[in-house]
Amino acid sequence: MSAPGSGSGAARRGGIRRFIRRTLVLAHAEVLHVTRDRATLLQIIVMPLVQLLILSNVATFAIQRSPVYVVDDDRTSTSRGLVSRLGASGLFDVVGRSSSPDSANEAMLRGRITLALTISHDFEADLVRTGQAPVALDVNTEKGAAAGVVQSYATQIIGAYAREIAAGMHPVPALALRDALPADEPPPIRGFGRVDVRFQDWYNPTLNYKHFMVPGILVALVTMIGTLLTAQNIAREKEMGTLEQLNVTPITKAEFITAKLLPFWVLALIDLVLGLIVGRLVFGIPMRGSVVLLLAAAAIYLVVALAIGLWISTTVDTQQQAMFVTFFVMMVYLLMSGLFTPIASMPHWVQLLSELNPVRHFVTIARAILVKGAGLREIAAPMLILTVYGIVVLLLAIRQYRKRTA
Amino acid sequence: MTTGPAAGAPVVQAQGLVKRFETTTALDGMTFEIGAGELFGFIGPDGGGKTTLFRILVTLLVPDAGSARVLGCDVVRDLWALRPRLGYMPGRFSLYPDLSVEENLGFFASVFGTTIAREYDRIAPIYSQLEPFKARRAGALSGGMKQKLALCCALVHRPEILFLDEPTTGVDALSRREFWELLGRLRSTGLTIVVSTPYMDEARRCDRVALVQRGRLMAIDTPEAIAAAFDRPLLALRVGERYRAIRALRDYENTNTVYPFGDVLHFTDRRTDASPETIARDAEAYLRGAGIEAVTAKPIPATIEDAFMARMGADDDAPGERGAA
Numbered sequence: 111m112s113a114p115g116s117g118s119g120a121a122r123r124g125g126i127r128r129f130i131r132r133t134l135v136l137a138h139a140e141v142l143h144v145t146r147d148r149a150t151l152l153q154i155i156v157m158p159l160v161q162l163l164i165l166s167n168v169a170t171f172a173i174q175r176s177p178v179y180v181v182d183d184d185r186t187s188t189s190r191g192l193v194s195r196l197g198a199s200g201l202f203d204v205v206g207r208s209s210s211p212d213s214a215n216e217a218m219l220r221g222r223i224t225l226a227l228t229i230s231h232d233f234e235a236d237l238v239r240t241g242q243a244p245v246a247l248d249v250n251t252e253k254g255a256a257a258g259v260v261q262s263y264a265t266q267i268i269g270a271y272a273r274e275i276a277a278g279m280h281p282v283p284a285l286a287l288r289d290a291l292p293a294d295e296p297p298p299i300r301g302f303g304r305v306d307v308r309f310q311d312w313y314n315p316t317l318n319y320k321h322f323m324v325p326g327i328l329v330a331l332v333t334m335i336g337t338l339l340t341a342q343n344i345a346r347e348k349e350m351g352t353l354e355q356l357n358v359t360p361i362t363k364a365e366f367i368t369a370k371l372l373p374f375w376v377l378a379l380i381d382l383v384l385g386l387i388v389g390r391l392v393f394g395i396p397m398r399g400s401v402v403l404l405l406a407a408a409a410i411y412l413v414v415a416l417a418i419g420l421w422i423s424t425t426v427d428t429q430q431q432a433m434f435v436t437f438f439v440m441m442v443y444l445l446m447s448g449l450f451t452p453i454a455s456m457p458h459w460v461q462l463l464s465e466l467n468p469v470r471h472f473v474t475i476a477r478a479i480l481v482k483g484a485g486l487r488e489i490a491a492p493m494l495i496l497t498v499y500g501i502v503v504l505l506l507a508i509r510q511y512r513k514r515t516a
Numbered sequence: 517m518t519t520g521p522a523a524g525a526p527v528v529q530a531q532g533l534v535k536r537f538e539t540t541t542a543l544d545g546m547t548f549e550i551g552a553g554e555l556f557g558f559i560g561p562d563g564g565g566k567t568t569l570f571r572i573l574v575t576l577l578v579p580d581a582g583s584a585r586v587l588g589c590d591v592v593r594d595l596w597a598l599r600p601r602l603g604y605m606p607g608r609f610s611l612y613p614d615l616s617v618e619e620n621l622g623f624f625a626s627v628f629g630t631t632i633a634r635e636y637d638r639i640a641p642i643y644s645q646l647e648p649f650k651a652r653r654a655g656a657l658s659g660g661m662k663q664k665l666a667l668c669c670a671l672v673h674r675p676e677i678l679f680l681d682e683p684t685t686g687v688d689a690l691s692r693r694e695f696w697e698l699l700g701r702l703r704s705t706g707l708t709i710v711v712s713t714p715y716m717d718e719a720r721r722c723d724r725v726a727l728v729q730r731g732r733l734m735a736i737d738t739p740e741a742i743a744a745a746f747d748r749p750l751l752a753l754r755v756g757e758r759y760r761a762i763r764a765l766r767d768y769e770n771t772n773t774v775y776p777f778g779d780v781l782h783f784t785d786r787r788t789d790a791s792p793e794t795i796a797r798d799a800e801a802y803l804r805g806a807g808i809e810a811v812t813a814k815p816i817p818a819t820i821e822d823a824f825m826a827r828m829g830a831d832d833d834a835p836g837e838r839g840a841a
Contacts, residue, residue, distance in 0.1 A: 139623050143612065355604060357576055358574050514576045
């Protein structure tokens with residue numbers, strides 16, 4: 111079922127003009143529906159921002175004042191220095207210390223602590239003699255991912271402390287360091303001089319989880335809102351019977367679906383821009399890459415997300431069915447997007463499956479542009495996938511829409 | 517089945533239309549023609565297949581068997597050529613309730629690439645009544661106003677034929693009359709109008725009517741011809757308790773049909789050779805014997821409604837007492 115074919119170029123131009131005119135007429139009516147329903151409009155604009163503000167604080171793996179128990183058998187200034195360093199980081203809170211492991215074990219069993227640090231009797235002596243001394247870290251792994259974070263932070267702090275001690279014992283002349291620095295760089299203030307090797311985490315140097323999570327949450331919220339709105343839209347018209355008189359008009363299916371997409375596409379882009387502004391102002395998320403490039407990618411991605419919603423809407427008969435299907439699809443898409451768990455740690459077949467997930471590709475793009483400052487070349491592959499995805503789903507939705515029933 | 521002549525060249529031709537849904541047969545082989553400029557009515561009870569028929573004729577539904585041509589276009593194959601030329605007003609209000617009167621009408625006008633102003637002369641008789649309320653949301657209009665707006669929207673692109681599915685269902689009596697007067701005016705401009713209704717009293721307004729029941733056409737003719745075909749003496753029974761009287765008459769050996777009609781009962785007798793006086797006397801006697809008080813029986817001429825009731829095999833439903841669909 112398609113509009114009468116157009117033979118000559120002039121007829122095709124006329125067809126395109128008619129397509130644009132009718133699409134805009136339909137889209138205008140859609141805009142009237144949305145703007146007339148003030149409550150819904152407010153929800154569409156404000157709700158995701160509120161959620162972003164709240165959820166960005168919830169979905170974090172960063173630890174704060176994590177309770178730690180110290181078993182210090184050494185009791186030297188060096189061991190005490192290590193413990194105070196742990197506490198001073200703000201990441202850990204030393205909630206108890208003793209010289210026997212029993213009370214540490216008990217605290218661990220009761221779930222009162224996340225970490226037990228055991229410093230052996232010869233800690234300082236070994237460090238002075240050999241330059242290295244082992245300490246034991248017992249991590250409460252009840253909460254898998256959090257345990258990893260606890261462990262890696264503790265290891266970093268202890269490692270940094272160890273290097274500092276080692277450097278203090280083997281000073282390097284300040285002059286040697288000065289030569290290594292650019293001419294306009296002031297010489298190191300500390301005359302003593304020391305080599306301090308540090309790990310630098312690229313792209314997110316402070317390992318700020320919000321920088322990582324806020325763009326992801328924003329993508330999730332905009333996707334949810336956009337897909338739900340479009341999924342309900344045609345289903346509602348089916349429920350209300352408002353398509354009956356319209357379906358007899360010469361409007362084509364492509365015009366109808368495009369017109370349904372357009373207003374929500376604009377709304378979702380507005381949501382995204384507002385969310386980015388909030389992310390920047392409130393959470394200070396980095397924007398290393400081009401915001402224009404990000405919006406261009408979002409423009410393509412949102413066509414995918416909204417077309418999925420419209421496809422659902424053309425398939426179901428009621429708004430309730432639309433809700434169920436959308437929630438099911440969104441659940442799978444969001445959990446398999448790499449938003450909350452790294453895709454690299456999923457089973458191989460799930461990783462392959464997640465290639466079909468548009469959310470995954472846009473999350474990749476958004477993080478690459480915002481956090482890494484990636485350019486078009488770096489995100490070309492996911493962009494291409496999203497473009498193809500968008501065209502396919504849109505065509506499916508158009509094909510699926512029935513102006514007439516068999 | 518009788519078939520009266522079509523007034524002009526046929527603009528609707530249906531041949532053996534069949535449509536089945538999962539458990540029911542909505543259309544069980546319908547064949548008819550509608551002439552150009554006719555005001556043609558499909559009359560029959562709810563669930564008879566009227567809406568299914570209309571949805572096939574306006575290209576929204578594909579028949580299982582049979583074919584139909586509207587304005588020379590096949591409703592299945594030539595739908596894109598046909599759609600711009602027909603106007604359709606569904607039985608269920610299908611305009612956007614959150615848009616105003618003017619916005620709804622403007623919407624349909626622009627879908628067809630025109631404007632309210634350009635088509636004003638076509639819709640003026642109806643739209644002039646709506647204009648005082650043009651800023652009102654369509655959902656806040658009265659039933660009659662809603663129907664007028666829907667009619668405007670179906671007319672705004674100057675269709676050559678108009679399909680109105682139960683336009684007066686759920687509309688008060690005064691608005692119904694107004695609506696039919698509007699249809700009469702539209703008909704006088706040469707527009708072909710196909711309308712369906714469960715209200716038998718509205719049949720009189722049509723040039724020809726088709727009687728629809730259980731997916732079949734029982735008769736197609738002018739209302740007068742159908743009324744004239746009523747061949748039994750008809751009694752109006754005035755009784756104290758109508759409900760008890762109907763129950764009693766159901767058990768009466770001579771009852772052919774009995775149904776409430778206005779504030780009386782209409783009764784026809786099984787005996788075709790008895791005189792109206794005999795029938796009246798026997799019926800009165802029977803009812804008195806059954807303990808029904810205050811009975812008077814009077815022979816009356818048949819109306820078109822009686823003709824329909826007879827054709828329909830006398831349903832229990834009364835004309836004019838049917839609830840809104």
